[in-house]
Amino acid sequence: MIDIAIVEDVKTIREGLKTIVDSSDKLNCVDVFESFEDFINCECLDDVKVILIDLNLPGLSGIDGIRKLKKLSDLYTIIVLTVYEENESIFEAITAGATSYLAKNTAPVKMVKLISDAFDGRVSMNSFIARKTINYFKKKNELNSLNEVEKNVLNKLIDGQSLKAIEKSLDITIDQIRSSFNSIYNKLHSLNALKYSA
Secondary structure (H helix, E strand, C coil): CEEEEEECCCHHHHHHHHHHHHCCCCEEEEEEECCHHHHHCCCCCCCCCEEEEECCCCCCCHHHHHHHHHHHCCCCEEEEEECCCCCHHHHHHHHHCCCEEEECCCCHHHHHHHHHHHHCCCCCCCHHHHHHHHHHHHHCCCHHHCCHHHHHHHHHHHCCCCHHHHHHHHCCCHHHHHHHHHHHHHHHHHHHHHHHHC
16 A cells, blocks of 8 residues: 655645545555645654645745655655646756656546556656756756666657657667656756755
8 A cells, every 4th residue: 555645735636636546445645735834744754655746835835845855755756746747847846856747637547557656666757858858967967877778768758759659669668668767857856966965
């Protein structure tokens, strides 16, 4: 069972997400919170494995909250809740330490799978995030920190190829592609951590 906390200020969305999570036999919603401040002071903090967090929270923003969580522990799976998947804030949240992102209008069955996959290190990425990622590594002169498979996956995603097409052209499995995304995100986290520790 994967224990989850939901941090979302809109009550209808918050309760809807809780219902979806609790409908799965793999997931368990430990508690829901209206703000990051409420969440960070909760007694369940040590028990939570996955955190679903909105970016536009009252008080401390979701992105600043993610940075605080990363300082507490690298073990949290942090999933950003978003309305639009092509959003500058999503990329900023990922560089801050988010594990992945999830559109709020995702169908319940798919949402449960995406959360479970993210916890297992198989995460999502779209062409917008892929392009932002390549440009970020180039800007930091860190493109060589990506291995050849990671570069190829990113470039094919930027070219508009589906995961199935990438799987066929690179002769790797979709799980390997998603694991590559996870590795790329971790490298983004490391670069960003260096920036804030400097």
